[in-house]
Amino acid sequence: MSKGIPGYSRYRNEVDTLETLYELGWYRENMPRPLLGGGFLYCFLSYVRMNKGGNKKMKEQLKMIEQEALEKILQAKTTKELQDIKVTYLGKKGSLTSVLRGMGKLSKEERPVIGELANKVRERLTLSLEEQLEKLEEMALEEQLEKETIDVTLPGRPVRLGGQHLLTKVIEEIEDLFIGMGFEIREGPEVETDYFNFEALNLPKNHPAREMQDTFFITKELLMRTQTSPVQARTMLEYGGNKPVKMISPGKVYRRDTDDATHSHQFTQIEGLYVDKDVKMSDLKGVLDVFTKKMYGSDRKIRFRPSFFPFTEPSVEIDISCKACEGKGCSICKGSGWIEILGAGMVHPNVLSMAGYDPKVYSGFAFGMGPERIAMLKYGIKDIRQFYTNDIRFLTQYHNA
Amino acid sequence: MLVSLNWLKNYVDITDISPEELASKITKSGIEVDGIEYVAEKSEHVVVGYVVSCEKHPNADKLNLCQVDVGEEEPLQIICGAPNVAQGQKVAVAKPGAVLPNNFKIKRVKLRGVESNGMICSLQELGIEEKYVPKDVADGIYVFPKDVTVGESVEPLLNLNDAVLEFDLTPNRADCLSMLGVAYEVGAILNREVKLPSPNPKEGTEEAKDYIAVEVEAKEANPYYGAFVIRDVEIEQSPLWMRNYLIAAGIRPINNVVDITNYVLLEYGQPLHAFDYDKLGEKKIVVRHAKTNEKLVTLDEQERVLSQDHLVITDGKDPIALAGVMGGLSTEVTDTTKNVLLEAAYFDSSTVMKAVKSTGLYSDSSTRFTKGVDPNRVKEAGLRACELMGKYANATIAKGVVAYDALNREQKQVKVNVTEINKRLGTLLQPADVEDALQRLQFKFEKRSQEYLVYIPTRRGDISIFEDMLEEIARIYGYDKLPYTLPVGAGQAGGLTERQILIRKIKGIMEASGLMESRTYTLISENAANTLISPELTEANYVPIELALPMSEEHKYLRLSFLPEILRILTHNRARNEFDLGYYEIGKTFLTAESTLTKQPEERLRLAGAVTGNWVHHPWQQENKLVDFYVVKGILEKLFNYLNVAVVFKPCKHKDMHPGRTASLHLKGETIGFIGQLHPRLQKQFDLKETYVFDVDVEGLLEAYKNEPTYEEIPKYPSIGRDIAFVLDHTVLAAEVKQVIMDVGAPLVKHVSIFDVYEGEHLEAGKKSVAFHLVYQHPEKTLTDDEVQASYEQIIEAVKKKFNAYIRS
Known part of the structure; x- marks a missing residue:
């Protein structure tokens, strides 16, 4: 009952004795109750004085007023x-007040009866007014909200977001x-010395395998690295020959190839190296198996086949079963059912x-x-350019994520 | 190396295995088979026919009307347009119903009113590649030797049923540049016996040494030179089988003498050379280094100017061959050659390599010499050629070989220990497994308790240490059978370094700011290499590094900036109707001030980007914003704040940039990059609208990066805000005014921001109004209005005085 009326309870104690005359409606009007209440009492008394003996008639009048007002309230639109x-x-x-003015004419016995009735009528009218008001407000709000309707299918304000290059992602x-397997990431220069790019990797000058890698030279001794393998040699030298090396080295490499769908004079490579006491070839198989399954899916078959690299012995090339034809042979795997994905081996003594x-x-x-090759296989990209x-x-x- | 399986069958039994299966086994054992070529698609109903008669077609000048006996009751009447068709020939006849390569169906037809019941075929029509077709039958039908049988299927006769494996040999496997080497390999893989030819030439009574003398001066470069004398050769076609094998191996047959040297080259892997004996000036072979500027006209009719690096064969006086590379024209074998001097020699690989590089003459011979030939097969190959010359050129072979011989034919020895093998491979091989592998490889060995002493055959020049043998044993055992294990060594904590983490974060900030990562080429054109270079690089006199032998003008220099390449990306995308673009790249630039590099350049990581078009494009709510300077600056400011580095922006001039919309970036007094609008000249050049770029030295940022977040008390006392708008000359920099406000207002002014900038009709020309919002705060008390007011007035006075400013009312 005191909801929303600040200080009501304190005030309530002060006017406790007038309790029965106060009703919700008065408070809502936000007027000082004693004054209002007092006014009402005064009016009431004078009405009783005026209407002595008119008890029955007044009752009917009150009922009529009530009925008439209730109808009007319900029909009110604003x-x-x-x-x-x-x-x-x-x-x-107002009409109720006028009726009450006539109460003065009533007898002392009748006055409380009519008074109570009049209060009930006022109470009911006030309540009805409030209910209708709430209803109208609600309708008005609904109407307002209806007008505020937007087209939720229109596009949102774009949020600008860039993204990684596919190679970076890979x-x-x-x-x-x-x-996750305990490797660290090492980097090395892209302009390399002949020594680190070739000699330190068991490719002395005039080694036939140097023909395999056509090189962009800058001077006789300096060149664009043709592989990320020099980082192996640099890292081992830095580690001084007496502690394990466990690293991978991603980076750009360069070769004298004419750019076409499958060749690029610049591409990326990831070199990996693990040197320790008692590293076995089966460890290489194990690590690359984990890598390949994770990268390409555990349903792919892996094949290890002997190959040749000057810096490893034994050497191995790793093929995975062709996803496009499931190993049956197609144009992507050149009919073999296998696709070469990486080269590896045991580090040459x-x-x-x-x-x-x-x-x-x-x-x-x-x-x-x-x-590049990994991305091309994984996403079906046909042109390295x-x-x-x-x-x-x-x-x-x-x-996308 | 092209390996004809029909040829290979002569040495090792592969009849029960399909070409595909064999290819797969060879690949798995270490030599990648790149492809399987079938010499021809199946040609059914093609048989040998005898041309009974050949007359002019009654209604056509260029056509012949032939009656051809194909072994059936009646000869077939066939119309043939080939100029070389003649009565008495044995030819390949495609009978009606035959289907030739390219799905060419042979039917009975009428040609100019006369019936033709089949076709007389050329080799090309049967599926042989044009370049391998012998010249004498290149322009017409193929004519068989007389000894073939009429009605016989041509498929085996012409080796059309052959499959050829294309070996992609790694440089170490020079042994498989010969059919015998391939036979050993296949024998080992299949665990089968290898049958080798044992040449046994029928020698005449004369002694070779009576015809020729051999003298080697360059003993290092030529440890063996053998000369065989072959007399009274009859130059003619080589036998059909030999021609077939050569065609399958990719060599065009020429005549019996030349074909035999090529055949033995392929069979033994040993290059041979045939000289016309009668054309040798002095009957004396002298092998020496060439004299400077000595000349030799080689078989390809080119005059070669020689140097002392070249090894030459001379007839005692003049060079007659460039050793191991190509013979001389003057001693070439021709149709009139009667007597042949056959050379079988061992030339040092690096000597031949030098000659190949200086002349550019890559040949089947030089390839084999540069990769190393088997010292134990040199003489044998000569004998094999002599044998074939006797048989197929009707020649007389002089007795013996005249040779200089200082060749080391010793076998290398490698010790192999089973325990060590298992330790390295992670296997549990038994001695029997190792022995099995050695036997299959045909490597001789001696067992010495735990160890094997293996004698490496000289054909396998690639094997010299234990690890090489480890691979041989592992590959014959099967790589697929090796177990999978994971390393058990003392681990280390893997992870990114602080630098690597930061670089990833910088990329993340760029991408979160709306930029796409690009990856462009390091090698760029001369023009690009000198465009949009950051001021500090120009000041340091860095020059773009030039490649010694670029492949194209497009990729000739190492970049100092990646902006020109990023601009090309914008151009590319705009041409495809993508207009709102923002890219960044992080990568290396190569810094040197040396015009000729003497040491590695400094490689510094830079971050650069370019943005053009709309930054915000949201048309239906009328929210479009073109990229401007401040959009790009905002991105950089966010990055600098994130890295906690204080970078100052100063106006700057740059030849490639808009003169009034460019700033240089400064960190601790060093220039570290620039930002601004591209010069309209460049915008036009790249076909771009207004474009903004930036280029920052990442190394400088990383050095200055501070990772020391210290706790700062959150202020307890309220702050007080004050706004102030100054009217300033247009040229006054807002940052300078802000600095004065900060300096004068210190320590009470905590923060100054700019909330309005105005130029226009309500101000006199050349003036601008800049409005600042000042935040006052004291850490230990609530500031009074009087305190704030006093500071505020001081600030106003200071700004007025310093910048000739007044307060905008």
Whole structure:
């Protein structure tokens, strides 16, 4: 009952004795109750004086007023109309008040009876007014909200978000995978010396395998690195020959190839190296198996086949079963059912000893892979040049989580 | 190396295995088979026919009307347009119903009113590649030797049923540049016996040494030179089988003498050379290094100017061959050659390599010499050629070989220990497994308790240490059978370094700001290499590094900036109707001030980007915003705040940039990059609308990066705000005014921001109004209005005085 009326309870104690005369409606009008209540009492008394003996008639009058007012309230369409009704029936000059003025004519016995009835009528009218007001307000709000309706199918305000290059995405995925296996990430210069790019990797000058890698030379001794393998040699030298090396090294490499759908004079490579006491070839198989299954899916079959790299012995190339034809042979795998994905091997003793590791004590494995190739296989990209054209329609295809 | 399986069958039994299966086994054992070529698609109903008669077609000048006996009751009447068709020939006849390659169906037809019941075929029509077709039958039908049988299917006769495996040999497997080497390999893989030819030439009574003398001066480069004398050769076609094998191996047959040297080259892997004996000036072979500027006209009719690096064969006086590379024209074997001097020699690989590089003459011979030939097969190959010359050129072979011989034919020895093998491979091999592998490889060995002493055959020059043998044993055992294990060594905590983490974060900020990561080429054109270079690089006199031998003008220099390449991306995308673009790249630039590099350049990581078009494009709510300077600056400011580095922006001039919309970036007094609008000249050049770029030295940012977040008490006392608008000359920099406000207002002014900038009709020309919002705060008390007012007035006075400013009312 005191909901929403600040200080009501304190006030309530003060006017306790007048309790029965006060009703909800008065408070709502936000007028000082004693004054209002007092006014009402005064009016009431004078009405009783005026209407002595008119008890029955007054009762009917009150009922009529009530009925008439209730009808009008229910029909009211605006808050203004409701306000008018309130003034008309309950205001100082309103009809209920006028009736009550006649109460003075009533007998002492009749006055309380009529008074109580009049209060009930006022109570009911006030309540009805409030209910109708609430209803109208609600309707008005609904109408207002209806007008505020928007087209929720219109596009939202674009939030600009860039994204990684697909190669970066692939490289970071591989980095994180090997970090999880205890590898660190090492970097090295892209302009390399002949020594680190070739000699330290067991490719002395005039070695026939140098023909395999056509090189962009800058001077006789300096060149654009053709592989990320020099980082192996640099890292081993830095580690001084007496502690394990467990690293991968992603980066750009360069070769004298004419750019076409499958060749690029610049591409990326990820080199991996693990050197420790008693590293076995089966460890290489195990690590690459974990990598391949994680990268390409555990349903892919893996094949290890002997190969040749000057810096590893034994050497191995790793194929996965072709996803497109499930190993039956198709144009993607050139009919073999297998797709070559990386080269690897046990670090050649010459490479170990040149980098300060005693090949009698230490052994290790190394592997190298091409993120472009991985991405091309994984996403079915047919032209390596896509990676370097940076067409926005290409890049954004891979910006999903 | 192209390996004809029909040829290979002569040495090792592969009849029960399909070409595909064999290819797969060889690949799995270490030599990648790149493809399987079938010499021809199946040609049924093609048989040998005898041309009984050949007359002119009654109604056509260029057509012949032939009656051809194909072994059936009646000869077939066939119309043939080939110029070389003649009565008495044995030819390949496609009978009606035959289907030739390319699905060419042979039917009975009428040609100019006369019936033709089949076709007389050329080799090309039967599916042989044009370039391998012998020249004498290149322009017409193929004519068989007389000894073939009429009605016989041509498929085996012409080796059309052959499958050829294309070996992608790694440089170490020079042994498989010969059919015998391939036979050993396949024998080991299949665990089958290998049958080798044992040449036994029928020698005449004359002694070779009476015809020729051999003298080697360059003993290092030529440890073996053998000369065989072959007399009274009859130059003619080589036998059909030999021609077939050569075609399958990718060599065009020429005549019996040349074909035999090529055949033995392929069979033994040993290059041979045939000289016309009668054309040798002095009957004396002298092998020496060439004299400077000595000349030799080689078989390809090119005059070669030689140097002392070249090894030459001379007839005692003049060079007659460039050793191991190509013979001389003057001693070439021709149709009139009667007597042949056959050379079988061992030339040092690096000597031949030098000659190949200087002349550019890559040939089947030079390839084999550069990769190393088997010292034990040199002489044998010569004998094999002599044997074949006797048989197929009707020649007389002089007795013996005249040779200089200082060749080391010793076998290398490698110790192999089973325990060590298992330790390295992670296997549990038994001695029997190792022995099995060695036997299959045909490597001789001696067992010495735990160890094997293996004698490496000289054909396998690639094997010299234990690890090489480890691979041999592992691959014959099968890589697929090796177990899978994970390393058990003392682990380390893997992870990114602080630098690597920061670089990833910088990328993250760029992407969260709406920029796409690009990856462009490091090698760029000369023009690009000198465009949009950051001021500090120009000041340091850095020059773009030039490649010694670029492949194209497009990729000739190492970049100092990646902006030109990023601009090309914008151009590319705009041409495809993508207009709102923002890219960034993080990568290396290569810094040197040396015009000729003497040491590695400094490689510094930079961050650059370019943005063009709409930054916000939301048309239906009328919210479009073109990219401007402040959009891009905002991105950089966010990055600098994130890295906690205080970078100052100063107006700057740059030849490639808008003169009034460019700032240089400064960190601790060093220039670290620039930002601004591209010069309209460049915008036009790249076909771009207003474009903004930035280029920052990441190394500088990383050095200055501070990762020391210290706790700062959150203020307890309220702050008080004050606004103030100054009218300033247009040229006055807002940052300078802000600095004065901060300096004068210190320590009470905690924060100053700019909330309005106005230029226009309500101000006099050349003036602008800049409105600042000042925040006052004291850490230990509530400031009074008087205190704030006093500071505020001081600030106003200071700004008025310093910048000739007044307060905008």
